[in-house]
Amino acid sequence: MMLLMLSRRLVRATSLWVVVVVGLLLAGAVASTEAQAESKIAFVSYRDGVEEIYVMNADGSNQVNLTNDVSMDNDPAWSPNGAQIAFESWRTGDHEIFVMDADGSNPTNLTNHDSDEDDPAWSPDGTQIAFVSVRDGNAEIYVMDTDGSNPTRLTNDPEDDYEPAWSPDGTQIAFKSNRDGNWEIYVMDADGSNPVNLTNHASEDNEPKWSPDGSQIAFTSYRDGDSEIYVMDADGSNPTNLTNHSAWDQAPTWSPDGAQIAFASWRTGNMEIHSMNADGSNPTNLTNHSGINIQPAWSPDLSTPVPSISPLGQFVMVLLLGGISAGWMMRRKTHHQPVA
Secondary structure (H helix, E strand, O other): OHHHHHHHHHHHHHHHHHHHHHHHHHHHHHHHHHHHHHOEEEEEEOOOOOOEEEEEEOOOOOOEEOOOOOOOEEEEEEOOOOOEEEEEEOOOOOOEEEEEEOOOOOOEEOOOOOOOEEEEEEOOOOOEEEEEEOOOOOOEEEEEEOOOOOOEEOOOOOOOEEEEEEOOOOOEEEEEEOOOOOOEEEEEEOOOOOOEEOOOOOOOEEEEEEOOOOOEEEEEEOOOOOOEEEEEEOOOOOOEEOOOOOOOEEEEEEOOOOOEEEEEEOOOOOOEEEEEEOOOOOOEEOOOOOOOEEEEEEOOOOOOOOOOOOHHHHHHHHHHHHHHHHHHHHHHHHHOOOOO
């Protein structure tokens, strides 16, 4: 008899915990679904008569002008937390690195130097921005704190270096250089040491972008006679043409999950922002606008759910816990009725 009673209690307790777990999963699912709509792509467009930085949803909808300035603004680069965008601007009369909030507000000049600066790239930990400057006579890669302080030169070569791109773990920076006689993709340690030529090809290679997991680098290459999007392993091996199109394709940028690559293409007769799967399949025009659209930059992963329960989830949990508490009190009342 005692064994039977214990078995019944175990079944009831197990059932209650199953209900609680299912409720938590439902609540978490609601929160996760709400967060997944956050991925965005910044890009540059001439549709208003001058280069401006726009942002749109990852499917191309809701295209919004962020900069709205009479001077040219380009080279958008998202901060790792998605709260800010660094960019190059001519609004002070020369090329400077600015930063603004992700909605376009609070533009701030970071470099404030009379030489030209461009190609900003945030470090993965959000503490530094790599950029290109000609302040020492030729184009070199520098790094500065995100408030513009402590500019430090990383490269030191008589030839030009451009387009820095941090590895996801922050230990390396890929860049393009013509130090071997033509434009090649290099990689160096984050302090500027140990530069290594990854592409070693007679044709021009540029615009390196690391995959989110750090295993590959997408880049633009002219090795097939026109501009194509390639991908290679992080050590330079296995270069593969992803676009294989007669029109020019350039400026790759990875989606935060690594499943897609956005790029600029002339394939519709106008320069538009397209996306494709990471293997090159399913190319899709995102901008569909008559103005020139270039330099896409995919936002970081903003879809990670926060460890909290959505309002609907909270309501579900109140109902579940309320029901559990009521059932427990009813059993206590039933089991402790006085004997007549």
